[in-house]
Amino acid sequence: MEDLPEALVTEIIKKITRTSDLNSLSLVSKQLYKTEGNQRGAIRVGSGLCTATEALTSLCARFPNLRKVEIDYSGWIPGHGNQLDNKGLFVFSSQCSSLIDLTLSFCSYIDDSGLGCLAYCKTLVSLRLISAPQITSIGLFSVAVGCTGLSALHLIDCEKIGSVEWLEYLGMDGSLYELVVKNCEGINHHDLLKFGSGWMKLQKFEFEKKRKRFDRLPGDKVYDPLYDAHSMDIYDFCCESLKDLRLAHIETWPEIGLRVVLGKCKALENLCLQYVRALNDNDIIALSRSCSNLKSISLWLNLQRYYIDDGYCETRMSFTDNCLYALAQNCRMLQTVDLKFEGCFSGWPSEIGFTQKGFLVLIQSCPIRVLVLNTANFLDDEGMKALSSSPHLETLELIFCPAVTDAGIRFIAQNLCLRNLTLRVCHGVTDVGVAELGREHMLESLVIEYCGEISLQAAQGVAKSVHYSSDYSVEKKGYKWYQILPIQDAATKEGHVGGEEAQDTASGSGSKSPRCTSLSPGRRGRGQHHGRELAPTLTRTNYADWAMLMRVQLQVHGLWVIWISGPKLVRVLAAKDNTKAAWDTIKTLRVGAERVRDAKAQTRRRDYDRLAFKDDETVEMKV
Known part of the structure; x- marks a missing residue:
């Protein structure tokens, strides 16, 4: 091995991509050890890293040409040893002369003084700070001043970063090509x-x-559906180079903030809006007029309140068919559409804002290749028939689309361009519809998840690759469990709920029957009903998963969901901090609090005691 030409050894090492294989290879001979060390351009270290200065210096000497370093302490506990601190980061920044990409994840021992050491890395191009609890705007400003070649900056879960002098400096320098800010409480979108x-x-x-x-x-705020944030050029800047834009969980009223960016993009190719409040059709219309190159759009929408007339308001999603028409007319290169509607009920299609007519205009006007629809209540079998004639559609994913049945699957099976199909929680589709998929042509992939009327036997053989799951298992997610008690006999005789009659209690959906199951807390660990694992608890952070799990589990097992009369009461209960407060609210609304009932009873007794006939009053008049 020692006699092999160095050029040949280098080529052999380039063919090996797994880090474990490279580590094993370096132990074979001194030549491989040296050559592999010189070739290694990236390392990822964490709890096993020795933080002594000598060890870090030796590590940098072992890999003199490191260009990418990731230091990740996720899952770290004090028993794992010391973390890399300011002194250790100084060693990395001063010894790794070729470093261009650095990621610091969960590094709780590094503060502003340590981050300031990165000013020595004149070649640093990309910096990612993930859950850095000790770093503030001061340290970030040091990086902005010292790392003149910085072009990509990611800030995720950095709670102490507040003032934005660093941002103003980077803006004047004009070197950033990529900026990502997530979950940084001190930074507002404006x-x-x-x-x-x-x-x-x-x-x-x-x-x-x-x-x-x-x-x-929905909340208590009411927004103006006609407000146009783009009619006046309030902010003097331009986004002519922006190609990828994602905004999530922000409110654009009364502070307009990043809302104006939608009307200033000219080269935008990928747009993702997730639960952005106060937007309306004018925002998408303004964007469509300037972004003719738009190729991908993802809209995740939830219920909001908008004025209509005479002081009244309506609860619906942010957009209507008008924005779909604008996209269909101006964005003729659109290839990927992802629509998710959260909190809507199949019995109230007007809540979504989009109709099947407007949706099909968009699909028929653009070369859509990938289509994802989540809780699209407007889509039915006629819509699936229109999709079957789409000449470019290759991937279709349907989630919670209750109006799609076997007839719709029969239509889409006729689309010879379709290669990938995913059905999640589509209880209107049965084995009969799935059998139609394999008759015209074989799909590349078929994913069936939580569709109670589809069996594994029916899915097999329909596609080259089949993924099938019948139960919504959450064991790996570490949820706590509840135990659902058996249905009362009277309810059982009526049969089980399916499709539209089932409801998501947290989203405010109504049910067509007042019968319900009993939901009682079980012991820690798994709650079981006839040997089956059922629904998780609702926590502060798992609403989306919880809502889907509850709905799927109750539909699959044929159980009536907890009945709460109407979405208005649901939203009142959702604002309560605990179950005791929610229960007291229900008691007050339904039967009155104990004090109220006692007061009413006393009033009735006093009225009865004072009951007497007047001189000129007869029995008929008293009755």
């Missing part, structure tokens, strides 16, 4: 407008606020 001229070169931008407990509920 602060990002201080980036100024830096928007001109920015190609990728993401901003996400930390999701709050009830931010997906």
Whole structure:
């Protein structure tokens, strides 16, 4: 091995990609050890890293050409040893002369002084700070001043970063091409407008606020559906280079903030809006007029309140068919559409805002290749028939689409371009519909999840690759469990609930029957009903998963969901901090609090005691 030419050894090492294989290879001979060390361009270290200065210096000497370093302490506990501190980061920054990409994850021992050491890395191009609890705006400003070549910056869960002097400096420098800010409580979306001229070169931008407990509920604020944030050029900056834009969990009223970016993008190719409040059709219309190159759009929408007339308001999603028509007319290169509607009920299709007519205009006007629909209550079998004639559709994913039945699957099976199909929680589709898929042509992949009327036997052989799951198992997610008691005999005789009659209690959906099951807390661990694992608890952060799990489990097992009369009461209960408060609210609304009932009873007794005939009053008059 020692006699092999160095060029040949180098080529052999380049063919090996797994880190474990490279580590084993370096132990074979001194030549391989040296050559592999020189070739290694990236390492990822964490709890096993020795933080002594000598060890870190030796590590940098072992890999002198490191260009990418990731230091990850996720899952770290004090028993794992010391973390990399400011002194250790100084060793890395001073010894790794070729370092261009650095990621610091869960590094709780590094503060502003340590981050300031990165000013020695004149070649640093990309910096990612993930859950850095000790770093503030001061340390970030040091990086902005010292790392003049910085072009990509990611800030995720950095709670102490507040003031944005660093952002203003980077904006004046104009070197950033990629900026991602997620869950940084000290940074508001309107602060990002201080980036100024830096928007001109920015190609990728993401901003996400930390999701709050009830931010997906409609809330009390009412927005103006006609407000146009783009009619006047309030902010003097341009986003001519921006290609990827994602905004999540922000409210764009009364502070407009990043809402104006939608009307300033000219080269945008990928747009993702997730639960952005106060938007309306004018925002998408303005975007469509300037973004003819738009290729992908993802809209995750929840219920909000909008004025209509005479002081009244309606509860619906942010957009209507008008924005679909604008996209169909102006964005003729659109290839990927992802629509998710959260909290809507199949009995009230007007809550979504979109209709099947407007949706089909978009599909028929653009070369849509990938289509994802989540809780799209407007889509039925006629819509599936229209999709079957779409000449470009290759991937279709349907989630919670109750109006799609076997007839719709029969239509889509006729689309010879379709290669990948996913059905999740589509209880209107049975084995009969799935059998139609394999008759025209074989799919590349078929995913069937939590569709209670489809069996594994029916799915087999329909596609080259089949993924099938019948139970919504959450064992791996570490949820606590509840135990659902058997249905009362009277309810059992009526049969089980399916499709539209089932409801998601947390989202405010109504049911067509007042019968319900009893939901009682079980012991820690798994709750079981006839040997089956059932629903998890609702926590502060798992609403989306919890809602889907509850709905699927109750439908699969044929159980009536907990009945709460109407969505208005649901939203009242959702604002309560605990179950005791929610229960007291129900008691007060339904039968009155104990004091109220006692007071009413006393009033009735006093009225009875005072009951007497007047001189001129007869029995008939008293009755």
